[in-house]
Amino acid sequence: MNTEQFEFEKSPMTKSIFAGLFAGFIATIVCLAYNYAYRDITEFAPSSIFNVSSIIFGVLILSVLAGLVYYLFTSLFKKGTLVFTILFIALALIILNRIRALHSDGSIVSLRGGLGLGIGLIMCLLVALLIPYFSKHSREYI
Numbered sequence: 001m002n003t004e005q006f007e008f009e010k011s012p013m014t015k016s017i018f019a020g021l022f023a024g025f026i027a028t029i030v031c032l033a034y035n036y037a038y039r040d041i042t043e044f045a046p047s048s049i050f051n052v053s054s055i056i057f058g059v060l061i062l063s064v065l066a067g068l069v070y071y072l073f074t075s076l077f078k079k080g081t082l083v084f085t086i087l088f089i090a091l092a093l094i095i096l097n098r099i100r101a102l103h104s105d106g107s108i109v110s111l112r113g114g115l116g117l118g119i120g121l122i123m124c125l126l127v128a129l130l131i132p133y134f135s136k137h138s139r140e141y142i
Contacts, residue, residue: 010138012071012074012075012135013068013071015135015138016067016068016070016071016074016131016135017064017067017068017071018067018134018138019067019070019130019131019132019133019134019135019138020063020064020065020066020067020068020070020127020131021060021063021064021067022130022134023063023066023067023126023127023130023131023134024059024060024061024062024063024064025060026126026130027059027063027122027123027126027127027130028055028056028059028060030122030126031055031059031119031122031123032052032055032056034118034119034122035050035052035055035115035119038114038115038118039115042114044115049116050115050116050119055119059119059123062123062127063123063127063131066088066127066131067131067135069084070084070131070132070135073087074135081132084128084131084132085128085129085132087128088124088125088127088128089124089125089128091124092121092124092125092128095117095120095121095124096121098113098117
């Protein structure tokens with residue numbers, strides 16, 4: 001069977017969605033590692049909000065949506081990649097500021113907040129850096 005007959009032209013939207021999906025795979029693995037390490041260090045018991053399945057599906061879905069946002073920004077703005085990266089790094093800085101503002105009293109609320117904000121920070125930074133990279137280098141993974 002000749003595989004060249006199945007080649008298709010990849011549109012910028014397809015590249016962006018797949019870039020978001022691939023960045024989501026990587027972000028999910030990193031977030032799960034952070035989840036495990038955070039729970040091990042703080043001895044925070046599993047919660048109904050932050051469990052393995054919610055992290056997997058949440059990070060993947062949000063990363064694909066970020067891929068669509070990347071497509072929109074690159075379509076609408078001349079320097080859409082720069083706007084996208086600045087937006088998500090700014091979002092990561094806001095999350096970092098929220099982490100810093102958490103009370104370190106060890107309560108359940110601050111432990112859950114630290115876990116959620118850490119996952120959000122990891123996801124924002126990886127999305128900001130990986131989606132533009134993967135959409136420009138789509139040959140390697142599509």
